[in-house]
Amino acid sequence: MHRARQCDQRLHRIGAVLLALLLLLAMAGAAQEGGAPVEETVPAAAGQDAAAPPGGGLATWTTTIAQVVNFLILVLLMKYFLYGRITAAIDNRAKRIAAEQQDARTKQEEAEAKGQALEQKLAELEHDRAKRLEAAKAEAARLREELTQQAREEVGQAKARWQDALRQEQDQFMQSLRAEIGQQVCALSRDALARLASRDLESAMVDAFLSRLNTDRDALRQLLEKADRGALTVRSAFEMPDGARTRIEQAITGDGRLARVLFEVDTDLLCGIELRAEGNAIGWSLEKYLGEVEEDFRKTLGQASGRE
Amino acid sequence: MEMSSVTPDHDVLWQWGVLRIDHTIAFTWVVMAILILASWLITRRISTGTRISRWQHLLEMIVEYTRSQIREMAHSDPDRYLAFIGTLFLFIAISNLLAVVPWFVPPTASLSTAAALAICVFFAVPVFGIASSGLGAYLKEYIKPSPVMLPFNLIGELSRTLALAVRLFGNMMSGAKIGAILLSIVPFLIPVVMQLVGLLTGLIQAYIFAILAMVYIASGTRARKERNPEVEPEPSGN
Structure with a gap:
């Protein structure tokens, strides 16, 4: 830049010197001609002055110098009015376009960087979303399993409670049924014996019990062996009369064995008499019969509930 | 053939002492004014900006084309x-274009x-050479490689500029002379055709004149650069 400016300054100085020289040359030429009409010729090679007859030259020296001056002035004016402004406009436009392009490149790079950052953030968000979704699914599955298990347990508990309640109702129903049947059977048997055989039910039951003792002596002997150190208990649903007690004691001790016989009243037997020792018993009672009936009835109820 | 029909220098419009205005100077001022x-x-x-008038566009095209031509010549x-x-x-x-008026x-x-x-071109060669490398360095080139070469260098400079001037003169005068000769031979139709051809040859002559001037200026400057390349490094990217 410094070199170019120095060059331009030299150009201006040299141009001014040459212009002054040309003017001096023109004035000298005019003075030599002494005011006469100028009809000198300029040969093809400029710069050589030669005389010519009036009206015969191709060019005149003064016109040539004037044209040189005109041309130099034209160069200066055109440089100011045209070339300087046009080149400045072109250069400024080029600089501005270059600056805009640079700015566009910078913005494009920034946009690309932001785009990459956003894409990365989007990928992170997507990854985070997938992670959270996976965690939510796992949590939902765990919660569903837990709730299912809880519901199962609650249903199981409710079922167990319902089954307990049902069982209790069955037990109560069976007990009441059993009591009712026992009472009905006793009443029916007592009435039938009284009407048909003119006997009461209790004496008939004592006879049947004694007959059983006499026929099943092995079982009686086993009971006596087990009751060797204890007592034998005769349980009946009614208060055993003294005569019947004696007959029963004689039937038990008929083989000469010593045994202590106790008599108890147990209303649960409903009808019937039994001889019990150490958990074993001989005899028959309506309770045992009713037990079998109850068992059959429970089986029937169980099958019916299973079908439902 | 009258000289006034060949050159407009003899058509004097105004004269006072040594000062005079002939057709050449007057029409030069017209062209300058235009x-x-x-x-x-x-x-x-x-x-x-990017939105410019069509006339500015025309001038920018001319200036930019001229710059590219000069750049190719001068490097x-x-x-x-x-x-x-x-x-x-x-x-x-x-x-030359206004010749149709x-x-x-x-x-x-x-x-x-x-x-x-x-x-102008004759003086422009040393002027640009001196402006490029300085007066001393420019004058020293005449005594290189030895002072014995001074007359030969001077003759070379003069003969080159003389050849330039002769070539320019021939280019500029050939069209007018050919036209004048053809006019004297065939006065009908040919003048119209010659006017049209004159437009083309006028532009070609202008182009040749400017290109030759640039070639000689560039050769004078480049000759010194080749001999003394450190004088002024050529700007890159032009």
Whole structure:
């Protein structure tokens, strides 16, 4: 830049010197001609002055110098009015376009960087979303399993409670049924014996019990062996009369064995008499019969509930 | 053939003592006025943006084309030579194009104008050479490689510039002379054709004149650069 400016300054100085020289040359030429009409010729090679007859030259020296001056002035004016402004406009436009392009490149790079950052953030968000979704699914599955298990347990508990309640109702129903049947059977048997055989039910039951003792002596002997150190208990649903007690004691001790016989009243037997020792018993009672009936009835109820 | 029919220098419009105005000078001022007025009108509202007027567009095309031509010739910053070479081209081109206007005598048809332009080019070669490398360095080139070569170098410079001037004169005068010869032979139709051809040859002559001037200026400057390349490094990217 410094070199170019120095060059331009030299150009201006040299141009001014040459212009002054040309003017001096023109004035000298005019003075030599002494005011006469100028009809000198300029040969093809400029710069050589030669005389010519009036009206015969191709060019005149003064016109040539004037044209040189005109041309130099034209160069200066055109440089100011045209070339300087046009080149400045072109250069400024080029600089501005270059600056805009640079700015566009910078913005494009920034946009690309932001785009990459956003894409990365989007990928992170997507990854985070997938992670959270996976965690939510796992949590939902765990919660569903837990709730299912809880519901199962609650249903199981409710079922167990319902089954307990049902069982209790069955037990109560069976007990009441059993009591009712026992009472009905006793009443029916007592009435039938009284009407048909003119006997009461209790004496008939004592006879049947004694007959059983006499026929099943092995079982009686086993009971006596087990009751060797204890007592034998005769349980009946009614208060055993003294005569019947004696007959029963004689039937038990008929083989000469010593045994202590106790008599108890147990209303649960409903009808019937039994001889019990150490958990074993001989005899028959309506309770045992009713037990079998109850068992059959429970089986029937169980099958019916299973079908439902 | 009368000289006034060949050169407009002899058509004197006004004279006072040694000062006189002939057709050559008068029409030169007309061309100068047209050029300067058009430049001022177009560039007074010059736009540096991307939306520009069609006239500014035309001028920018001309200037940019001139710059590219100079850049190809000089291989250096074209703006230093732009005003001189561009004005040469525009002045000669406009003068020749205006030849189609009735009663307009192009100043380039005058040998005085051609000689003046040749003188300008003659002095422009050493002027740009001195401006490029300095007076001392420029003058030293005449005694290199030894002082014995001084006369040969001077003869070389003069003969080169003389050849330039002769070539310019031939280029500028050939069209007018051929036209005059053809006019004297065939007066019908040919003048119209010659007017059309004159437009083309006028532009070609302007182009040749400017290009030759640039070639000689560039060769003078480049010869010194080749011999002394460290004088001024050529700007890159031009």
